[in-house]
Amino acid sequence: MLLVSYTHDGxxxxxxxxxxxxxxxxxxDVAALTAAHDATIPGLGSAPASALDLIQAGTEAVAALTDLLAGPVPEAALRTTADVTLxxxxxxxxxxxxxxxxxxHVAESARTLDTDKALPQRPVLFSKPATAVTGPGAPILHNGDLTAQLDWECELAVVIGRTARKVRPEDALDHVFGYSIVNDISARDQRRSGQWFYSKGQDSYAPFGPAVRTAATVPDPHALDxxxxxxxxxxxxxxxxxxLFRIPELIADITAGMTLEPGDVIATGSPAGVGASFVPQQFLTPGDVVEATIATIGTLRNPVVDAR
Known part of the structure; x- marks a missing residue:
């Protein structure tokens, strides 16, 4: 099951x-589907208004929605791709x-971004603010006054489903609600004394989507193209x-000192092939279109626009 957020008909x-x-x-449409079956969702009663509502309601709510989807879907609940904006x-x-x-990516970063060439012994963590999030089709903002090195990174996103604190690796996947895509946009020339927050945290620097696939429908998150x-x-x-560090290790390491809450996201890292690694280097400019794809989740497509 893939959860999406969408607008429709103005x-x-x-x-x-x-x-x-x-x-x-x-x-x-979840609300229309629920109403057509005169159904209630455990923990909510009525239909969840958002993915976060469903996540917070827990596994029984997800199971109830899954059961509804197994039955007939009325025409009134169907929307075509052309009719919706994700x-x-x-x-x-x-x-x-x-x-x-x-x-x-460790090797290419050491060569082009002055990072350590040795493999990390523990996960290397940073943060992106919620204000960096933008959706499918929404613009990635290129401000030429701030960067000439706007880069891309396709990453598997882990969406947390249960509050996680001091979680053991063997229990970690029990706290995962599902998986999505984050394009970890980075202004390489805005790293400051080795710190990445401003480089990676500007508005529109976290394209996210197009959907969240529930964990139960992903047999192995470590086998996705x-x-x-x-x-x-x-x-x-x-x-x-x-x-290098798989999802259970990441959750265990993060929650050793930080609480993860329902709806929080872990962007699990980028493979090789970022723009800074090419000779000559390649960076995003206005007019470009970026498409990040992960098997069974979909394609996250965003145009790059001039924001000056």
Missing amino acids: DATPRLGVRRDDTDPAVI AAPLRPGKIVGVGLNYTE LSLRVNGEVKQKSNTRYM
């Missing part, structure tokens, strides 16, 4: 929708980014199996 208020899989163009699936309370989490294209040309192509 209404600016996002609605919760579901797609059965990433190849199905139809969006099913938004970010939710606004995370916080985004915890993971740097240098693929071996080849991921890729990124700029103007149709492949720049990144890898698989999540090549993570």
Whole structure:
């Protein structure tokens, strides 16, 4: 099950929708589906208004919605792709980014970004503010007064489903609600004394979506192909199996000293092929279109626009 947030028919208020899989163009409106079956959702009563409502309601609510989807879907609950505008699936309370989490990216970063050439012994963590989040189709803002080195990074996003504090690796996946895509946009020339927050935290620097696939429908999050294209040309192509620190290790390390709450997101790191790694280096400019794809989740597409 893929959860989406969308607007429809001129209404600016996002609605919760579901797609059965990433190849199905139809969006099913959750409120309309629930009303048609005169159903209630455990922990909520009425239909969840957002993905975060569903996450916070817990596993029984997800199971009830899954059961509804197994039955007939009325025509009134169906929306075609052409009729909807997708938004970010939710606004995370916080985004915890993971740097240098693929071996080849460690090597290319040491060569071009002056990072340590040795493999990290513990996860390298940074943060992105919620204000950096933008949705599918929304613009990535290129402010030429601030950067001439705007870069891309396709990353698997882990959406937390249960409050997590001091979690053991063997229990970590029990706290995952689902998976999505984050494009970790970075202004390479805005790193300050080695700190990444401003480089990675500016408005629109966290494209997120197009959907959240529930964890129960992802047999192995460490076996997903991921890729990124700029103007149709492949720049990144890898698989999540090549993570240095896998998701259970990341959750255990983060929650050793920081509480993760429902709706928080971990951006699990980028494979090789970022723009800074090319000779000559390649960076995003206004007019470019970036497409980040992860198998079974979909493609997150964003144009780059001049923000000066």
